[in-house]
Amino acid sequence: EVQLVESGGGLVQPGGSLRLSCAASGFTFSSYAMNWVRQAPGKGLEWVSGINADGSVTYYADSVKGRFTVSRDYSKNTLFLQMNSLRAEDTAVYYCAKTRQYTGSPFDYWGQGALVTVSS
Amino acid sequence: QSVLTQPPSASGTPGQRVTISCSGSSSNIGSDTVNWYQQLPGTAPKLLIYNNNQRPSGVPDRFSGSRSGTSASLAITGLQSEDEADYYCAAWCDSLRGWVFGGGTKLTVL
Numbered sequence: 001e002v003q004l005v006e007s008g009g010g011l012v013q014p015g016g017s018l019r020l021s022c023a024a025s026g027f028t029f030s031s032y033a034m035n036w037v038r039q040a041p042g043k044g045l046e047w048v049s050g051i052n053a054d055g056s057v058t059y060y061a062d063s064v065k066g067r068f069t070v071s072r073d074y075s076k077n078t079l080f081l082q083m084n085s086l087r088a089e090d091t092a093v094y095y096c097a098k099t100r101q102y103t104g105s106p107f108d109y110w111g112q113g114a115l116v117t118v119s120s
Numbered sequence: 121q122s123v124l125t126q127p128p129s130a131s132g133t134p135g136q137r138v139t140i141s142c143s144g145s146s147s148n149i150g151s152d153t154v155n156w157y158q159q160l161p162g163t164a165p166k167l168l169i170y171n172n173n174q175r176p177s178g179v180p181d182r183f184s185g186s187r188s189g190t191s192a193s194l195a196i197t198g199l200q201s202e203d204e205a206d207y208y209c210a211a212w213c214d215s216l217r218g219w220v221f222g223g224g225t226k227l228t229v230l
Contacts (some may be wrong), residue, residue: 035219037165044122045157045165045208047219059218095164104212106155106170113164 002026002109004096009114016086020114022079022096029077030054033099035107036070036081038092038116048094049081052103059103064090086118123148124209126222132199133230140225142192142209148220152212154192156185159206159224168207169194196227204229 008020022034036048049070050059058070069082079096094114097107125143132138142154156169167176169185172192184195192211196203209222 037219044206044224045159045210045221047210047221050218061218062216100170104152106167106210107157107165108167108170108176110164110166 002098004098004109004111006094006096006111006114009094009116011117011119012086013120014087014118016118017082017084018086018116020081020083020094020096020116022081022111024077024079024096024098027098029072030074032101033103033105034070034072034079035097035099036079036094037097037107037110038090038094039113040089040092043092046092050099050103051079057103083116086116088118090116091118092116122223123213123216123220124211124222126207126209126225128223129226129228131228131230132196134199134201136199137195137197138199138227139196140194140207140209140227142194142222144190144192144211144220146190147215148190148211148213149187149192150190151214154185154187155210156183156194157208157210159208161205165208199229201229203227 005023035050067085096111098109099105100108153171157165158168159165172187173185213220
């Protein structure tokens with residue numbers, strides 16, 4: 001059974017940093033591209049970042065480019081999102097999502113989400 | 121302002137057929153496939169339709185999708201109370217090198 005479990009969310013001050021983790025199990029982690037998608041309170045879904053299966057190519061939404069970094073650790077089957085220079089508008093539930101195959105494939109499994117609140 | 125445009129709301133009575141539209145451009149829907157996600161209240165999104173009209177295992181055939189030019193639509197037949205949810209369309213956008221989502225449509229079963 002595919003499982004994606006996010007952790008690392010919490011309250012952080014504007015300008016601060018936070019690192020989200022997504023522990024993956026139930027599939028061959030190294031064979032699939034992965035993504036982060038966020039949802040601000042009461043709002044719709046917004047794609048944040050993606051990384052291909054071997055970690056050689058990363059993608060970012062313009063809203064986070066230069067501030068967020070996606071990475072993956074194959075020894076721990078874990079996806080990460082390092083978030084720096086956080087702003088109030090980054091407040092959201094962050095979901096990690098597995099693709100069916102390559103970067104442009106749909107997201108077939110999602111985690112339960114991690115809440116990030118940016119506030120002073 | 122989302123890149124893909126969806127109506128904010130839709131509604132129907134049990135047993136009815138409902139459609140939700142998704143409008144994009146040549147750089148997203150017009151050049152790649154569309155996926156639809158269902159988000160039940162308080163839960164994570166779930167893949168409902170992929171590659172325009174394919175259903176993942178376990179999704180009832182009451183749900184169907186189509187794409188024409190720069191638009192796509194999701195149809196739900198035999199509407200049920202458990203279909204009450206938010207529905208999002210999504211497509212890969214070459215010009216942005218990333219995914220774009222619609223703003224979401226809240227479906228109410230009356």
